[in-house]
Amino acid sequence: MNARLFPLLLCLWPAAAAAQGFAGLGTAAQGFALPDPGWTPVFPADHGAHEMFRIEWWYLTATLEAADGTPYGIQWTLFRTALAPGGAPEDQLWMGHAAITTPDAHHVAERLARGGTGQAGVTADPFAAWIDEWRLEGVLEGESLLFAQGPDWSFDMRLRAEGPVVLQGEAGYSVKSPQGQASQYYSMPFLAIEGVLTLPAGDVAVTGQAWLDREWSSQPLAAEQTGWDWFSLSFETGEKLMGFRLNARDGTAFTSATWIAPDGTPAPYSDGAFTAEPLATARVAGREVPVRWRVTLPERGLDATVAALNPQAWMDVSIPYWEGPVTVRGSHQGRGYLEMTGY
Amino acid sequence: MTGLAGTASRALLSHWRRHPLQLFTLIAGLALATALWAGVQAINAEARASYAAASQSLDGARLVRLLPPPGRTISEAEFVALRRAGWLVSPVIEGRWGGLRIIGFDPLTAPAEVAPVALARGAEFGAFLSEEGAFAAHPETFGTLEGTGASLIGREDVPPGTALTDLRMAARLLGREGYSHLLLAPVQPLRRPPLEDVAPHLRRQEPGMHADPGALTESFHLNLTAFGLLSFAVGLFIVHGTVGLAFEQRHATVRTLRALGMPLGGLIGLMAAELAFLAAVAGLIGLVLGYLVAAALLPDVAGTLRGLYGAEVAGTLRFRPGWAASALAIAMAGTAIAAAGALHRLVTMPLLAGGTRRGGARWAARRAIRQAGAGLALLAAALAAALWGRGLVMGFATLGALMVGAALLLPLLLDRILSAGHRLARHPLARWAWADARTELPGLSLAFMALLLAMAASLGVSTMVSSFRETFRAFLDQRLAFEFYVQADTPEEAEQLLAALPEGVRAVPVMGVDLVLAGQPAEILALRDDPVYRANWRFLAARPDPWDRLAAGEGVFVSEQLARRAGLWPGTGLEIVPGLIRPVLAVYADYGNPLGQAILTEELFRTTFPGVEPLRFALHVPPDAEGILPANLSAAGLDPARLVDQHAVKTLSMQVFERTFAVTAALSMLTLGVAGFALLMSLLTLADMRLPQLAPVWALGVRRATLGWTELARALGLAALTGLVALPLGLMLAWVLLAVVNVEAFGWRLPMKLFPLDWLRLFVLALLVAALAAAWPARHLARTPPGRLLKVFADER
Structure with a gap:
C-alpha cells in the first residue's frame, strides 16, 4: 500500500479545513468522493488524476546498481491534494519529491505548485x-x-513494464485502520529501469527494478495513528511483498500486506499477519530512526532482516520523513524500499 | 593602605558634597549629551531595522528579478514555460490598494528568503490559499484590512502600510492579470536551457538596481547622526569644563593626600573610578531621556520617511539592548575624553605646586592662540574638502571641520574684541567691566563655544529648511500646473472617463514606464506638448528652443538627479532603449524624487513603448466646469474620488516636507537649550570664585545692583558677539548642506535663499537664552550680603 504520505498531505488539511469552516478531521471528507470496495479499474484512465478525491499520489521508487556493483536508490513522487471539493483545477495543490540515495549520500529536492496553471498536473492519455x-x-x-533534478544532481531514466498492474487490498480497496478508513490502491511493481544518475562526482549508468504506487482517498487516517513504516520488497525468487505497519499513539499497530507472485497474482493479508519489529536505530536529523527491521509473514515462511542501504536517507522537505533503499537477508534475499514517518 | 584609600575616597567625594551644583552640572550635562545622541541613534536603529526587514524578507530586493518589457506584465504562460524548462522563478504582483502597498506572492514557489508563509506552518499556509484569503501585515496595518474578510496574520517584520498576501488575492484586489515581475531563486537546478531561449522578452534585473530605501534614506539618517554628534559635542564642552574645574579645586586635597603617603596611581585610580561611576549614572539618565526624545520624534520621522521615500518605518519605538549599550559606552568614552586633560594635569602636577586659578591670564592667552591656530587649520581643511572632496562623507567632514574650526577660533576673537573695547572705553567702571570680562573669558569660553555651535546649527538648518520650502513650493506650482489629475484602472475605464469630461476640459495623458537609464533606476514619462507646460516649466540648463525640439521628437528632457548621476547635460545623448539615442535638450528640477527621470514627446513614447496605455490624465479645467466635473464622472459610473485636486496634492506634499524639518528643528532647539544650560552652569560656577575680584570694586563704592547688572550685560554682550560670529558660520553651514551634502545625498542642488527675519529671531532667542542663564547668577550677586564681600578682605589678610 502506500499509507505513506497520507497524513503528510493531510497536514495541509486542518488549516485549510478550518479556514473554510469545516469542523476538522472528523468530517473532513465532506463533499469529496469516498473509496468504493466495488471499484473496477479502467486503464489508462485511472493512471490519471481523480480530482473528486481529496488526496492522490504517483509514487515511484527504484533500486539500482551501477556496472561496478554499487547499489543506488531513487525516488520520484508527485502528490495531489485538493483544498476544496468539486475537482476544480485551481483548488488542487501539487507537491513533488525526488531523491537519489547512494551508500554515503542522500540528495533531496522538493517542488510545489498550484493547480490550474499547467505548472504541474497529470494527464491519463497520453x-x-x-x-x-x-x-x-x-x-x-x-x-x-x-x-528529476536538484541543484547538483539529476536522474534521467527509461522504464519498461515487465509485468501486470497489481491491485492492493481487496481488489484495489485497501483498508487502513480497524475503524475502516480506506483508499483506492494499485501498484506496478514489475518495471525494469535504466538510465543515468548525475551526481556531484559525475555520471553513473545504472539499471534496476522500479515500483510505482498509485493511491487516492479522501479520508484521513484514524486520529490516533501517528505514523507508519512501509516496505516494498522484491525477492530473488521473483516474488514481492508490500507490507505496512500503522503505529498508534498507544503503542499498538495495524498491519496489512500483499504477497505478489512472480506472475503478479496478489494475495492480501489483513491486520496481524505481517509483522515488523525494529532491531536497531540510527541517529538521523536529530532523532532516533529504526534502520534495521525484522519482518515476518509466517504464512509465506518469511522471516528476514531489512537494513537501510544508507541510514541517513532523511527527506528534509517541508514535512520531513525517512525514505530509502534497503537490503533483505534471512529466509528470503532481495532488495526494496522503506518509508518511515512519525519519528 | 586600605584605611588610607578609604580616607582618600571620602576626602575626594566630600568635594561633591561641598559643591552640589558642580555635581549636578556634571551629571546633567553628560545626561543631556547622552540623551540627544542616544535619541538620534534610537531613531536610526528603528528605521534601519524597518528597512532591513523591508528589503531583505519582503519584496526580495536581494534576489535577481525578471522584468517584463516596460508597460507590460508577465503572463501565467510565460511563468509556466520557465518553470517547465527548469527555471525556479516565482511570480509577484505588486500594487497599491486603498493606501496600502500590496505584495502578492505565490507561497508555493516563493524562494525561502521571501516566502511569506511556509508549508511547514500548516495553519497560515492554508489560510493564505483559502477562498477568503489572508494577509500577513504589521498589526498597525490591520485596521485597513479588516473589511476584507480575510484572516490577518500579525508580522512585526512587515513594515506598516504593507500587506503580503497570496498571488490570487492580490490579482483580485488590484484588478490585474499578469505578474509584475518574477523572482529568481538563488539556487537553480542542474540543467536548464538559456533564459533567452525560454523567455526572450524578459529582462534580468540584478539586485540593487531597483530603488533601495536603505540607500535613499541614508542621507536623512546621516543628517540626524550629525545633529546627534553635535549635541553630544556641546554636552562634552560642559563636562570638560566641570571636570576641569572640580579637579583644579581639589588640587589642595590631592596635595594633602599625597603628602600623607597616598600613591599617585591609587589616587588616579580612585578619581577615574569616581568619574566612571558618575558617567554610568549620567548615562543611564541620558538613556531614559534619549528614549523619550526618540519616542516623541519617531512618529514624525516615520511620516517623513514614508512621504519622502516610500520607506515604511514603524511609528513605535522598541527597546534594543545594543542601542542602550552603545549609548552607555559613548557616555563613558565622552567622559574619558573630557576628563583626560584634567587627569593628565594631575599626573604632571609637581607635588608641592600651589593651585593656580586657570593658570593666569597670560597662560589663557597662549592657550587661546594655540586653539585659534588649530581652528584656522580646520577651516582650511573644510575649505579644501568643500572644493575638492567628493561623496557624502566628505560633505559631513566639511561640516565638522567648519564647525569645530570656527568654535576654536571664537575665544581669541572674543578676547580681541574685548581688548579693543577696553582700549576704547573711557569711564573707569566701563574700563573695569571690559577688563573683567576679558579675565573671565577663559572660564566662559567653553560655554560660548557651545552656544556658537548651537546657534550656527540652528541658523544653518533653518536656512536650509526655508530655502527648501520656498523652492519646493515654486516647484510644485510648476509641476502641478493642471487643475486636476485623474487615474483610471483599465484602458476601457480611461475611455469612459474621457467621454464623461464636460465641455471645455482638456485632458493631457500622463504615461510612464520604469526602466534602467544610463545604469540608473529611472522612469520615462511621455509629455504632450501643452501650453500649460510651456508656461510653467523652468529649466536648470537648456539648449535653445527645447519645447519645439522636444515636440519634434529631436531629443529628451532629463531630471537633475539623472543629469548629475549619469553626467547627462545638454550636449550629451541618452540611450532610451537599446539602439535609440536622443540628445539631452534640457535639465529640469525634480525635487524629492529618488528616481532619475527622462521625458519624451508623446509620439516618440508611443512608438517606443507601444504596450503602455494612458491611464492617468492631467485635466485643464476652466473655472465654470469645475463644479460639474465630479457630477459628470458620477453619472458615467465613475467614482469622483479618483479626481485629485492639485491643491490637495500640494498641501500633502508640503506637509511631508514640513514634517521632515520639524524633526531637525526640534533637535536644533534642544541643542540650543543644552548650550544655554552650559552657560548657566559656567556662570554659576564662576559666581562664587569671582568674589575676590568683585569685592574691591564694591569697596570702591560701586553698588551691588550695578555689579549685578554689569554681570548680566557682560553675558548678553558676549552672547551677542557670539551671535555675530554664528551668523556667517550658520550661512556657511547652510551652504554646505544645500550645495554639498544635498547634492551628494539626493542628487539635486537647492538654491540658497536668505531669511534675515529668521536670523533676527534666532539672535533674540540666543540673547534670551544668555539672559536667562545670567539672570540668576546676576541676581545672586546683587543680593550678596555685604558681610560676604567683606569676608574676602578678611580672608586675604
Missing part, C-alpha cells in the same frame, strides 16, 4: 505526470521516461 521540469511520461504498461 500519460504524463509533471511538476516543473520533473516528469514521468509515456505508456506505463509499455515504455516511459522519468526525470
Whole structure:
C-alpha cells in the first residue's frame, strides 16, 4: 500500500479545513468522493488524476546498481491534494519529491505548485505526470521516461513494464485502520529501469527494478495513528511483498500486506499477519530512526532482516520523513524500499 | 593602605558634597549629551531595522528579478514555460490598494528568503490559499484590512502600510492579470536551457538596481547622526569644563593626600573610578531621556520617511539592548575624553605646586592662540574638502571641520574684541567691566563655544529648511500646473472617463514606464506638448528652443538627479532603449524624487513603448466646469474620488516636507537649550570664585545692583558677539548642506535663499537664552550680603 504520505498531505488539511469552516478531521471528507470496495479499474484512465478525491499520489521508487556493483536508490513522487471539493483545477495543490540515495549520500529536492496553471498536473492519455521540469511520461504498461533534478544532481531514466498492474487490498480497496478508513490502491511493481544518475562526482549508468504506487482517498487516517513504516520488497525468487505497519499513539499497530507472485497474482493479508519489529536505530536529523527491521509473514515462511542501504536517507522537505533503499537477508534475499514517518 | 584609600575616597567625594551644583552640572550635562545622541541613534536603529526587514524578507530586493518589457506584465504562460524548462522563478504582483502597498506572492514557489508563509506552518499556509484569503501585515496595518474578510496574520517584520498576501488575492484586489515581475531563486537546478531561449522578452534585473530605501534614506539618517554628534559635542564642552574645574579645586586635597603617603596611581585610580561611576549614572539618565526624545520624534520621522521615500518605518519605538549599550559606552568614552586633560594635569602636577586659578591670564592667552591656530587649520581643511572632496562623507567632514574650526577660533576673537573695547572705553567702571570680562573669558569660553555651535546649527538648518520650502513650493506650482489629475484602472475605464469630461476640459495623458537609464533606476514619462507646460516649466540648463525640439521628437528632457548621476547635460545623448539615442535638450528640477527621470514627446513614447496605455490624465479645467466635473464622472459610473485636486496634492506634499524639518528643528532647539544650560552652569560656577575680584570694586563704592547688572550685560554682550560670529558660520553651514551634502545625498542642488527675519529671531532667542542663564547668577550677586564681600578682605589678610 502506500499509507505513506497520507497524513503528510493531510497536514495541509486542518488549516485549510478550518479556514473554510469545516469542523476538522472528523468530517473532513465532506463533499469529496469516498473509496468504493466495488471499484473496477479502467486503464489508462485511472493512471490519471481523480480530482473528486481529496488526496492522490504517483509514487515511484527504484533500486539500482551501477556496472561496478554499487547499489543506488531513487525516488520520484508527485502528490495531489485538493483544498476544496468539486475537482476544480485551481483548488488542487501539487507537491513533488525526488531523491537519489547512494551508500554515503542522500540528495533531496522538493517542488510545489498550484493547480490550474499547467505548472504541474497529470494527464491519463497520453500519460504524463509533471511538476516543473520533473516528469514521468509515456505508456506505463509499455515504455516511459522519468526525470528529476536538484541543484547538483539529476536522474534521467527509461522504464519498461515487465509485468501486470497489481491491485492492493481487496481488489484495489485497501483498508487502513480497524475503524475502516480506506483508499483506492494499485501498484506496478514489475518495471525494469535504466538510465543515468548525475551526481556531484559525475555520471553513473545504472539499471534496476522500479515500483510505482498509485493511491487516492479522501479520508484521513484514524486520529490516533501517528505514523507508519512501509516496505516494498522484491525477492530473488521473483516474488514481492508490500507490507505496512500503522503505529498508534498507544503503542499498538495495524498491519496489512500483499504477497505478489512472480506472475503478479496478489494475495492480501489483513491486520496481524505481517509483522515488523525494529532491531536497531540510527541517529538521523536529530532523532532516533529504526534502520534495521525484522519482518515476518509466517504464512509465506518469511522471516528476514531489512537494513537501510544508507541510514541517513532523511527527506528534509517541508514535512520531513525517512525514505530509502534497503537490503533483505534471512529466509528470503532481495532488495526494496522503506518509508518511515512519525519519528 | 586600605584605611588610607578609604580616607582618600571620602576626602575626594566630600568635594561633591561641598559643591552640589558642580555635581549636578556634571551629571546633567553628560545626561543631556547622552540623551540627544542616544535619541538620534534610537531613531536610526528603528528605521534601519524597518528597512532591513523591508528589503531583505519582503519584496526580495536581494534576489535577481525578471522584468517584463516596460508597460507590460508577465503572463501565467510565460511563468509556466520557465518553470517547465527548469527555471525556479516565482511570480509577484505588486500594487497599491486603498493606501496600502500590496505584495502578492505565490507561497508555493516563493524562494525561502521571501516566502511569506511556509508549508511547514500548516495553519497560515492554508489560510493564505483559502477562498477568503489572508494577509500577513504589521498589526498597525490591520485596521485597513479588516473589511476584507480575510484572516490577518500579525508580522512585526512587515513594515506598516504593507500587506503580503497570496498571488490570487492580490490579482483580485488590484484588478490585474499578469505578474509584475518574477523572482529568481538563488539556487537553480542542474540543467536548464538559456533564459533567452525560454523567455526572450524578459529582462534580468540584478539586485540593487531597483530603488533601495536603505540607500535613499541614508542621507536623512546621516543628517540626524550629525545633529546627534553635535549635541553630544556641546554636552562634552560642559563636562570638560566641570571636570576641569572640580579637579583644579581639589588640587589642595590631592596635595594633602599625597603628602600623607597616598600613591599617585591609587589616587588616579580612585578619581577615574569616581568619574566612571558618575558617567554610568549620567548615562543611564541620558538613556531614559534619549528614549523619550526618540519616542516623541519617531512618529514624525516615520511620516517623513514614508512621504519622502516610500520607506515604511514603524511609528513605535522598541527597546534594543545594543542601542542602550552603545549609548552607555559613548557616555563613558565622552567622559574619558573630557576628563583626560584634567587627569593628565594631575599626573604632571609637581607635588608641592600651589593651585593656580586657570593658570593666569597670560597662560589663557597662549592657550587661546594655540586653539585659534588649530581652528584656522580646520577651516582650511573644510575649505579644501568643500572644493575638492567628493561623496557624502566628505560633505559631513566639511561640516565638522567648519564647525569645530570656527568654535576654536571664537575665544581669541572674543578676547580681541574685548581688548579693543577696553582700549576704547573711557569711564573707569566701563574700563573695569571690559577688563573683567576679558579675565573671565577663559572660564566662559567653553560655554560660548557651545552656544556658537548651537546657534550656527540652528541658523544653518533653518536656512536650509526655508530655502527648501520656498523652492519646493515654486516647484510644485510648476509641476502641478493642471487643475486636476485623474487615474483610471483599465484602458476601457480611461475611455469612459474621457467621454464623461464636460465641455471645455482638456485632458493631457500622463504615461510612464520604469526602466534602467544610463545604469540608473529611472522612469520615462511621455509629455504632450501643452501650453500649460510651456508656461510653467523652468529649466536648470537648456539648449535653445527645447519645447519645439522636444515636440519634434529631436531629443529628451532629463531630471537633475539623472543629469548629475549619469553626467547627462545638454550636449550629451541618452540611450532610451537599446539602439535609440536622443540628445539631452534640457535639465529640469525634480525635487524629492529618488528616481532619475527622462521625458519624451508623446509620439516618440508611443512608438517606443507601444504596450503602455494612458491611464492617468492631467485635466485643464476652466473655472465654470469645475463644479460639474465630479457630477459628470458620477453619472458615467465613475467614482469622483479618483479626481485629485492639485491643491490637495500640494498641501500633502508640503506637509511631508514640513514634517521632515520639524524633526531637525526640534533637535536644533534642544541643542540650543543644552548650550544655554552650559552657560548657566559656567556662570554659576564662576559666581562664587569671582568674589575676590568683585569685592574691591564694591569697596570702591560701586553698588551691588550695578555689579549685578554689569554681570548680566557682560553675558548678553558676549552672547551677542557670539551671535555675530554664528551668523556667517550658520550661512556657511547652510551652504554646505544645500550645495554639498544635498547634492551628494539626493542628487539635486537647492538654491540658497536668505531669511534675515529668521536670523533676527534666532539672535533674540540666543540673547534670551544668555539672559536667562545670567539672570540668576546676576541676581545672586546683587543680593550678596555685604558681610560676604567683606569676608574676602578678611580672608586675604
